[in-house]
Amino acid sequence: MTRYVDVHRPMSIIRSRSLDSQLLRMICKEYHPFSLVEDNEFKEFVRMLCHSYTLPSRKTLTNSLLPASYNEVLLEVKDELQHASAVSLTSDGWTNINNMSFYALTAHFIDRCGTLKSYLLECSEFNEKHTGENIASWIAQVLKTFNIDFKITAIVTDNAANMKSAASILNIRNVSCYAHSLNLAVQNAIAKSIKLVVDKVKLIVQFFKKSTSALSKLVDMQKPLNKAQLKLKQDVPTRWNSTFDMLDRVLINKEPIVSTLALLDSTLSLDSSEWDVIEHSVNMLRTFHDVTVEISSEQSVSLSKTCVLYRIMIKKMSTFPDASLPQSVRMLKTELVTGLQKRFGSIEDNKLRSQAVLLDPRFKKQAFGDDSKFQLA
Known part of the structure; x- marks a missing residue:
């Protein structure tokens, strides 16, 4: 039938x-x-x-299914957080392209199975003035909603004064974001040393980004030179590692870029000394790129690595002999070391960091540059 x-x-x-x-x-x-x-x-x-x-x-999805699903997930998250013995937080704020401000709060904890978990507790529009008091009030309300205000061990924020003030008002130990501080140190060092070369590279990247014909010729030039057809990257100061990514990608495409610019008779060009600066700068900045990637991991604890990574970066800088470096790159090296020492020189004095290092079985006492520090942890 x-x-x-x-x-x-x-x-x-x-x-x-x-x-x-x-x-x-x-x-x-x-x-x-x-x-x-x-x-x-x-x-x-x-x-x-x-x-x-x-x-x-669409109306059913919006008004019925979504709220029901949200409430279900909310109860599950609350239940997991209730069984957590301690919770740490990360928080940040930003403004979108429509000039609307948002703040987000994420909780990190170890669940009953011993697994590291992270949950975004709140991400909402923030219409109040961005003062420490208002931010603290917003965080306190979120913590009250999940009933975890008595479990908070620390909060990681950027270096903004209002975020630090909010943590102080809430009486929560504040840890400055390591990757953010590292990015500031690198950006400051670049601005004081190789900015002229970086600006010229930006103009070249913008030229290929804006001109479809030039970009097409670049792609055509990559093929006979047996180069991977990789798009050029533009740096964004607020995005970590973006300057390194831009310089590295340009260096990989050096021959196609030089050939294409010569073919187009463009006024944009880099001489041999500037290419030399780019090559040495990329080699030097690669360590900072790797550290940023390592410290930004979401699946492992990173606080205990910070002291070790600081000393690794300082030691790595000593492997670049000044005699073989262009003047601007020597200045870059000096500024990087100065920036690292300024922002992380007293990193072992932070009691919370020292405790994390001492409790990490991979490091313990060997992670301290000053043997007296672990005794205070």
């Missing part, structure tokens, strides 16, 4: 709800718009897969 009559059994409520939940999960995790369910081709695709399933409307 089914070969002659199109018979479809009705879908069970349980199955339908399961599909609704998966649809919502897909939309949220893959950043699809809710209007996806109104797209005719998507509707036809779903109908072909399962004729008996009825897609929920």
